[in-house]
Amino acid sequence: MERRGITMFRINESIWRRRKIEFWQRLWEDLEIGYLDEDLMPILILFYTDKKIHTLSSCSGRIIVADSTFPWSREETSVVYKKHSPISVDEVEDILGYSPVRRLWLNVTGPIIHVSTSDMDTAEKVLVIARNSGMKHSGILSLSENKGIVLELTTGVKLTHLLRTPGTLITDLSKLDRLIDIANQVLLEGKRILCKLYAALRKYMPFIPDDEIISDLRGRGLSLEKLSPPNYCRELLL
């Protein structure tokens, strides 16, 4: 909507609210079937305790070995190996022995969290917290009446290393331990940012408590007070 230089934007709050409750229930179902990256749960819960926020898809960061033309290819890509925690040389060295169909990449990605807010003020506050925690590539993906203001919170943490082509082994097995060591460091840099985000959310959230969510959380034997940081944060310096 556009009127004489004023951009007006109205979110349908009852539809947005219904979606929030659906996403909240799906979150617990996903956790139960092991579909959800468990380490992210405390951060996602903190977002939900605010009346004007819910989360969408998210990932705490991961290491994959992929057979694809380019690291960013989606179609015609097969993921040969995938893990959300540090890996050892044994876990991937065998893979290097087989010739890939396209090319073999070692890809490490940092955390990515999609968030929906029901107003711009909340969106801006979340972006400030995310960027100050190190999620410097965060921004608004879209604005929609029903889906709200959709944010992507993300980092510059990324590794895309060429392991081999069908004809050429680019990275010798003898160098693999050094490379894997650095890939694990990259993964942990991403997790470290998530720990900073957890600490910041713990400090500032909820802006406006969502009583229904907080009460539902209590029904699940949890509460804001009992919430503990993601597991990996114990090992990482804040």
Add this chain to the structure above:
Amino acid sequence: MERRGITMFRINESIWRRRKIEFWQRLWEDLEIGYLDEDLMPILILFYTDKKIHTLSSCSGRIIVADSTFPWSREETSVVYKKHSPISVDEVEDILGYSPVRRLWLNVTGPIIHVSTSDMDTAEKVLVIARNSGMKHSGILSLSENKGIVLELTTGVKLTHLLRTPGTLITDLSKLDRLIDIANQVLLEGKRILCKLYAALRKYMPFIPDDEIISDLRGRGLSLEKLSPPNYCRELLL
């Protein structure tokens, strides 16, 4: 500004306009002193011909060799080599012979263009064109009364390959030609997306012509009709 569920957002159009004209003049100064990535010029001009758009910083994509702890490190990074077009093995093989202070990375990045619009409708149209052209990681960075709606148009095109650590040469010289070949392909994938963006902007822009800019362009001996695609587009299939 927030009133009963309506997000209202007013851009100060006279300040925004003054900034647009300043950025337009700076663009030509930057081109003259060689500071601007010349290949981007036709795309930037197309954005400016719309009344409600100007550009900010931008890059058509590049290959760098950097000495840094991580590929994304900004502080404590020295750029050992940088080029906006394909490279040859001769240009970088010597670098591999010297031990880096931190780690040596071969980084290729795709295009990135920052754009400001003076209303949300235009912002959304630009985002649709950018995403449909392959700039799939595009979004809104910020909304501000004076700076307008700031967009980052960007791709997933990226390579961050570990060349060596102080103690270990990860990628042998004998594998360098294959790696450089693929790095050049990555760079060209980014340029190919820019060519698609140019073609789409050519088709749809300006939404609302900016007569002052179009007239200034004529004064520089250029016109929308005479505008030709970036140089690299001639060699790349659209």
